[in-house]
Amino acid sequence: MRxxxxxxxxxxxLKIFLDTHPNECGAMKRLAEYRKYTQELVxxxxxxxxxxxxxxxxxxxxxxxxxxxxxxxxxQAEEDKDKEAQCHVEL
Numbered sequence: 001m002r003x004x005x006x007x008x009x010x011x012x013x014l015k016i017f018l019d020t021h022p023n024e025c026g027a028m029k030r031l032a033e034y035r036k037y038t039q040e041l042v043x044x045x046x047x048x049x050x051x052x053x054x055x056x057x058x059x060x061x062x063x064x065x066x067x068x069x070x071x072x073x074x075x076q077a078e079e080d081k082d083k084e085a086q087c088h089v090e091l
Contacts, residue, residue, distance in 0.1 A: 004045060004052075007038040 014031040021027060046052060 001045065004038060004041045007034050007041065010034050011038065 011031060011034045014027050014034065018024065018027055018031065042052060
């Protein structure tokens with residue numbers, strides 16, 4: 001993640017530099033290199049940890065809903081039933 005942030009910072013600085021030096025070929029090449037390297041780092045990160053944001057190609061807007069919630073696990077469900085049984089009061 002730090003490498004991604006560092007590369008994005010470098011790209012931002014190069015873009016600012018290119019605003020004032022639009023004909024600097026070395027800076028344009030360096031920006032292209034950073035862009036490619038950043039895309040590779042982001043792809044590796046997302047493969048391991050999931051999408052970085054909703055605009056990522058791998059983002060699934062409803063994936064978090066499809067995974068079980070903490071209280072939906074089998075062990076948690078059994079514990080909840082035990083607690084309900086202990087607290088059950090007949091009227």
